[in-house]
Amino acid sequence: MTRPAIGIDLGGSHATIAIVKGDQVLASHRISLDSAQALRPALDLFSAAIRKLLEEVQMKASECEGVALGFCGLADARIGRVVSTNKKYEDAPSIDFNAWCKEEFGLRFGIENDARMALLGERHVGAGRGCDNLVMITLGTGIGGAAMIEGKLLRGRHAQAGCLGGHLPAKVGGRPCTCGAIGCLEAEASGWALPLMAREWRGFAASKLAKHENINFQILFELADAGDQVAGEIREYCLKVWAAGAVGLIHAYDPEKIVIGGGVMRSANAILPYIQAYVNEHAWTPWGKVEVVAAQLGNDAGLFGAIPLLIGNV
Numbered sequence: 283m284t285r286p287a288i289g290i291d292l293g294g295s296h297a298t299i300a301i302v303k304g305d306q307v308l309a310s311h312r313i314s315l316d317s318a319q320a321l322r323p324a325l326d327l328f329s330a331a332i333r334k335l336l337e338e339v340q341m342k343a344s345e346c347e348g349v350a351l352g353f354c355g356l357a358d359a360r361i362g363r364v365v366s367t368n369k370k371y372e373d374a375p376s377i378d379f380n381a382w383c384k385e386e387f388g389l390r391f392g393i394e395n396d397a398r399m400a401l402l403g404e405r406h407v408g409a410g411r412g413c414d415n416l417v418m419i420t421l422g423t424g425i426g427g428a429a430m431i432e433g434k435l436l437r438g439r440h441a442q443a444g445c446l447g448g449h450l451p452a453k454v455g456g457r458p459c460t461c462g463a464i465g466c467l468e469a470e471a472s473g474w475a476l477p478l479m480a481r482e483w484r485g486f487a488a489s490k491l492a493k494h495e496n497i498n499f500q501i502l503f504e505l506a507d508a509g510d511q512v513a514g515e516i517r518e519y520c521l522k523v524w525a526a527g528a529v530g531l532i533h534a535y536d537p538e539k540i541v542i543g544g545g546v547m548r549s550a551n552a553i554l555p556y557i558q559a560y561v562n563e564h565a566w567t568p569w570g571k572v573e574v575v576a577a578q579l580g581n582d583a584g585l586f587g588a589i590p591l592l593i594g595n596v
């Protein structure tokens with residue numbers, strides 16, 4: 283049995299800190315944060331939370347493998363630093379996390395992009411168990427991606443290989459994206475793009491969507507199920523964008539399995555069969571069919587990624 287690890291999953295509005303062991307979360311704590319603010323002051327909150335959690339499970343820091351942080355931007359595991367923030371916690375690239383971790387706990391530190399951490403977690407104890415060739419897609423406010431080839435995370439020279447799956451082109455001449463490109467999957471069918479797309483859709487004013495100030499995928503799927511025509515058309519478009527993205531990722535990374543996670547997967551019953559059928563029909567995989575499966579670990583996936591990141595030689 284491997285030793286426990288301390289995981290920190292850092293999102294745009296909160297951080298979850300947990301002690302994980304095997305397939306168990308031994309203890310966890312959630313902190314509200316604002317990604318428009320600096321991250322450095324939050325390190326003291328992380329330290330305090332880790333001490334409290336260790337106390338809760340009656341463990342010394344030295345009994346743990348280390349601390350691993352899943353970051354909502356580009357991070358380079360080899361140097362333990364954030365590389366690019368995409369406007370969240372903009373001071374993060376200047377932080378020496380290794381030094382912080384050593385000083386506070388005398389432990390090793392690991393960092394990765396949050397989608398890569400989710401892939402590692404799902405492969406460790408979730409939907410990707412036993413699979414060495416894996417693509418992860420997270421459908422939420424943005425679209426995250428990660429790829430593992432022959433048991434190794436794809437990282438690349440600048441730590442960005444495989445994790446910009448949401449920024450593959452979906453539509454030439456489409457909507458401008460936050461990344462600087464145009465018509466990315468994320469710009470065409472993500473949580474942030476959905477309200478923009480809906481308001482431009484033909485017939486929007488007559489749709490029940492127009493009654494909602496904050497249009498999200500839950501509302502979209504509910505109205506589509508209830509027969510709202512515009513909601514149905516937009517849902518169909520988003521499904522097509524995600525499915526085409528899945529085919530693009532298959533052609534790029536040669537996976538055996540695609541794990542799809544993120545908040546939008548509350549509607550997995552509608553999403554998975556659609557993407558699987560599209561992949562079966564359109565992906566060029568003469569060896570067989572790529573399996574499209576739902577993530578199993580929800581928000582805990584990135585926390586479970588801490589163990590393989592620290593000890594897994596991935």
Ligand SMILES: [Zn+2]
Pocket residue numbers: 448449459460461462463464466468469
């Ligand atoms: Zn983009």
